[in-house]
Amino acid sequence: MACLGKETSAAPAADGMKRRDDVHKILELAARAPSGDNCQPWKFERAGQGEVAVLWDRNRAAHPLDAGDLSSHLALGALLESARLAAPLFGMSAAFELLCLDGVERARLRFREVFPAPRADPDAHFLSQRFVDRRPYLAGSLDAAWLSEWTKPQPEYGNCRLVVQGPVSRELAVQIAKTELLAVELPGSFLRTLAWIRFTRSEVESTSDGMPWWTLGVSMPESWALRTLRAFPSLFGVARALALRRGLRGTLIRNLMATPALFGLAAVSSEPDAFVHAGRLALRAWLRLTLQGWTAQPLSASSVSVSALDAGLIDPGVLPEGGQRIEFEITRKLLSSYLGLRPDEKLLWLLRTGRPRSPLETTARRPLAL
Helix, strand or coil, rough: CCCEECCCCCCCCCCCHHHHHHHHHHHHHHCCCCCCHHHHCCEEEEEEECEEEEEEEHHHHHHCCCHHHHHHHHHHHHHHHHHHHHHHHHHHEEEEEECCCCCEEEEEEEECCCCCCCCCCCHHHHCCCCCCCCCECCCCCCCCHHCCHHCCCCCHHHHHHEEEEEECCCCHHHHHHHHHHHHHHHHHHHHHHHHCCCCCCHHHHHCCEEEEEEHHCCCCHHHHHHHHHHHHHHHHHHHCCCCCCHHHHHHHHHHHHHHEEEEEEECCCCCCCHHHHHHHHHHHHHHHHHHCCCEECCCCCCCCHHHHHHHCCCCCCCCCCCCHHHHHHHHHHHHHHHHCCCCCCCEEEEEEEEEEECCCCCCCCCCCCC
């Protein structure tokens, strides 16, 4: 694909030890942005005075369901938006330039000192508090006014817009669950996801990545079954024929039906840069929900993988012809109707949201090397 032009411009930051320390702190907050399975597929390198290169780590991002790197593009957008929001907390501004989204260096961040110090967006204070919660949510209804400023196409975000709807019908919950459990249907995807689940505190501490099992909304017996499958992948065929898949499906259906609302990112374009902008706007909405005491869970198979299928990016070995393809088409039609998408709009990302039943720790992040 062609390289993309600059999104914004900024003068280089003033040099000096304090400024470098501040940039490091900004990037630490930016690195808290969500990524698939919390794989954290980004590395940073200094690229000149006040400039930082954002590099994509293919090995960490590798997943059969990240077809066309679309999930990576969403994660990149969330990271860039986090950096932009974090910079004023340290008296700086941040601008970014998108580069070739099929290369290693995918974006360039530029920082500059601002006098007087810019006013930080209130949402920025929640960058370190945002978390994923895959557990059941408390009953309630979403006050759409929290997010109403983004429900029209946003030029600042590539004309992407936020769509919000709730509650979730049983028909839709069952269909989303079918699509989301594609990872269980396909051994390559499922085993790759298993590799990112952390089953003990010591695993969390030693890796500083992945998903602690207690954040996944599964029961203790289900976590034992998942841990056994990770240790003995040859048992996958047996487990698939037993109750694991049924149990996970039932859990997800119950969670969806108890979900106050779903929110999605929609746009006319489904080019790679549209996914970057969708990731940026999703991050803003997620922070706003965090400010109100709410949380979220991405439902990427029901949205990102549908887009990949439409674009011909799905590997036939990952999504064979037949039943699974039909399920994706059904999911797309149901969600388009439920969310009220216009005929020319595409759903780029979908998340469920609600108020957590109890506080949950934020997921770990690897130490920042810069």
